[in-house]
Amino acid sequence: MSKWENRQWCEVLEIINGKSQKNVLDEDGSYPYGSGGIMGYANDYICEERTVIIGRKGNINKPIFVEKKFWNVDTAFGLKAKKNLLEPKFLYYFCVNYDFEKLNTTVTIPSLTKANLLKVIIPLPPLEVQKKIAQTLDAAAEVIALRKKQLTELDHLIKATFYDMFGDPEQNPHGWIDKPLEDISDIISGVTKGRKLAAQNLVVVPYMRVENVQDGHLVLNEVKKIEVLPDDVIKYRLSSGDLLMTEGGDPDKLGRCAIWNGEVENCIHQNHIFRVRIEKNVALPIFICFLTGSQYGKKYFLRAAKQTTGIATINSRQLKKFPVLLPPLHLQNQFAEIVTKIRSHESDRGM
Template sequence: MKVMESSNDWELKSLRDLATINYGRSPAAILSIDGLYPVVGTGGTERLGNDYLHEGESIIVGRKGTIDRVHFATGRFWTIDTAYYLSDFKESVPRWLFYFLQAIDLRQMNEATGVPSLSRDLLYKLQIPTPPKPEQIKIAEILSTVDRAIEQTEAIITKQQRIKTGLMQDLLTRGIDEHGNIRSEETHEFKDSPLGRIPVEWEVKYLMEIVAITEGQRDPKREPYHDWLLVAPDHIESKSGLLLTKKTAREQGAISGKYEFSCGDVVYSKIRPYLRKAVLVDFNGLCSADMYPLRPKEGVRSEFVLMVILGERFSRYAESVSERSGFPKINRKELSEFRVALPSGSEQNRMATFAKELSTSSVHNKTHLSKLRSIKTALMQDLLTGKKRVTALLNDTEEITS
């Protein structure tokens, strides 16, 4: 089975020629929280065990269930029974073969009508364009370098998110004084409140005292609404407040009633609150009926409302009340019962500036991550097919750096 066109002078070899495919086994008997060895599947390490099936470099391929992902494993490990692990790499470099299997769509080899599954016999028949080993090594080195950059950027983004979460919690409970410093009870006056200790200048308000929910639905099939941008929950990135895509109601084929929102509103997804999806919109448009368009009242900044909605305390509250029903969803009554510690307008401005600086840095790194992933995709297409030979690529690099 041939799955990729390649350079004419590369030899087509079957996966059987390149490696041995082994069955994973149930880890039930070896699982241990104090285990020394990772128990792995296509998603990486899942648990720990006190025994191992293989030692060395290997590629984990899905046998049942998640068959469209592969994982590179090293050292001593146990492979779960719904996956294969490759060994005895005869005429192939393990890391190069991993990238090849990562580049193809293994789902097209699915033989089941229910749970997706891959047979070992069919995998063995894969016809793989195989460069000489020196080229395999270089290809693997180049793609591994990009992978390391991706992993480092992901780690930075994760660290930034942890820092941002902590700082947002500080802002919503202690605020920023006129000198730009986060308040402390050692240097500023605080008072008791139903929400705990808060700055003496702040007031406690119910959420619906500081925002309003727009009423009435619009027909997205009629003018002018069918040409308006329509925001749905899956258009918003979880926890970040970023809008990932913009499409009109017409482009999405919308037919049921939608809520109208205005520039400056905070659009919040009331379903599955644990996903923490909200965005401050800078345009007029429509949103799904599964969302609340929250319009800040006089004296309340939109950025402050977004901070509250994405904040830890509101998110925990929304998750808690949504669990009362069979489907995770927060209703208007529950929304109205949430209380907020409200600072002055000038302090909200300072908080908004601080939050914007944090978000700008995060967006920059996410953009960089997206570019790295695009570079990897393009390199895989070029290098694994021989469209661009490794020797030529290395020569290009030398010219650039000289």
Template sequence: MAKYQIYQDKAETHNIWIKSIPREWKIVPLKYMCSGFVKDGPHETPKFIDEGIPFLSVDGIQNNKLVFEGCRYISIEDDVRFSLKCKPRKGNILLGKAASVGKVAFVENDNDFNVWSPLAVINPKDIRLGRFIFYCLQSYELQLQCDVFSNSNTQKNLGMTTIDNLSFPYPSINEAEKISDFLDQETAKIDSLIAKQVKLIELLKEKRQAVISHAVTKGLNPNVPMKDSGVEWLGEVPEHWRICRLKHVGYIQSGIAKGKDLTGKTSISVPMLRVANVQDGYLNLDEVHQIDIEPEQLERYLLQNGDVLMNEGGDNDKLGRGAVWRNEIKNCIHQNHVFAIRTTVIEPEWLDILTRASYAKFHFFRQSKQSTNLASISATNIKETPILVPPNNEREQILGYLNRQFNQFSKLENRCYQQVELLKERRTALISAAVTGKIDVRHWQNPNKNKEADTELSA
């Protein structure tokens, strides 16, 4: 922040959230900056339809932007009824007040949509304050307030009165507008750098996928004789490799269905893996749910060391996604949306890597049942997945090669992720400094204005 000017005249605020501000500024509750109280969407669950008025919840905010792709829709009649209480307009700010507390977006245009109760709608009393409020809500100071004041019984929740009374810095409207212009320009630069790192991560993932697919379908020897696999989307494979179906090398165990009534029955509580736990090539065991089952069900659904876990469905990217189970948790079972494949013919790691290859993913997609934004595949169709079986020593060589490649990819990806986190921290720090008066941007000039003027003169 050394390159920026600072305010010479600062004052202590006696506010625990924002301890000092420029002397001409105030600390006020949010409602003082708004036209009326903050409102939220309906608390009822409406009837959703295929086409109609977009209806956003907190998942409709991603990276401080409104995302309408994959959103729900409500009827015009419901929209009219809900609009009597709350209707977002251009210049409003949306704040996540349930589950993902603190998510924030600015309504930039007049698109017709409405919101559900997890979103609060903030209507500034002056349109020039809108972006300033939007940036304040992204600052350390306001995010901390949202976190501290949120109740967390089953999930975090911010009350409407609490939102109305959040402590905000309040400069003059002209100064607030200047700060917003500055942050529009500077955060856009940082966002561009973040986007480049995210793009690089995606390219690395694509390269990883290509390396997997080539190694497990063509092998490591480019001069080996090839043969037609007999599978249209698989093409040629090494001549000496065996081709079979998954059902010939493994047994598929289905998981337990939730919701069985155990009233009056003896039961035990055990950990259970869900779709969310089974990621692409690894397990996320940060949050493993417990389930009550009858004691005799434990043996039937118990996961065994070396089981290859595969997701039955979800979004298309979750279809067939899997990893190898290595007894990370004692007495763990799996739900019916996660298959456990047990094989003694080939290594679990080989089966796992095959299911991550592009040809297998295509098979899963082709054989799946598709509905709106969701897909699922049956155990019967998974059994028909083409399996390539090189000789033992060649499988070992390919797995070793892939592990070395994965280590390199992981190092590069981790560097990108670290850069993204550093840039996000820099972005938040800059916003906090600007909206709380730690830096003085009153004399800042938008460099793009001169460029635009030059363009107009040369036209």
């Protein structure tokens, strides 16, 4: 290729099916296994070095690049580039920026098919240009990783403050009472995507997806829009102070929580996200957010979740039963003030 050309994936790569890791599990194994990340180790591998791994089911928009041999589980595909045509790292960055949701074949747990993936079009420059682009993006990724590390350090400071003020929730050293989350909040699931709507008076509004809701924060670099009924906007419109919690998929998405502060006007949420509206005379959203994100919260959701190979999900009933410890409101307010000061420090540093 002497210039940029559009090529189908079927021309430039091979898709490798994943398999259950059940028979190759080995704590001392040499090969990591997983889908959207490393879940453990195995004594065998499926994919060679420098392969792109994408989710087949559940987490379909979180590609990873593996430098070493890797066992992709049965909820993931391996993308093996034909290296005379396609630089693997160039493919990875293409996948990072590609919206696989538009290939989703279901309205429940997001899923991809090999047949649809093989039709994906990738614009390709000459191989040497692909390598240079990949190197440039690698350098940019290092800068981004450094920034994330700085933010993580501040996040650790907040978490340490949480444990210092409230103790370990698993031990509940102060003997605070607990109440089911449903007793102190209003909880609803969001609008279902892919519905057939015959009405003529539909409206288009922004909505929050699972990808927007990370552990303790929102990522709003890409906010998509959806066509819904006017009544849906009224029912699902987010208000400042709402908690957004993910129902699951890959285990890292289970019960993930972030606070909505009105960042996008007239925004609603999809059905894989629960909206939790806290009674603020009883508890503060920031306290609940860190409580659900603690080991206490994560262990509860893992115990309560319905689990299949590589997939874990909770329903609204399980979320509503989450036992919320209730320290005095004035103590929660002190914690909120400390969090605000620390996060203002992030802004001062241009983070």
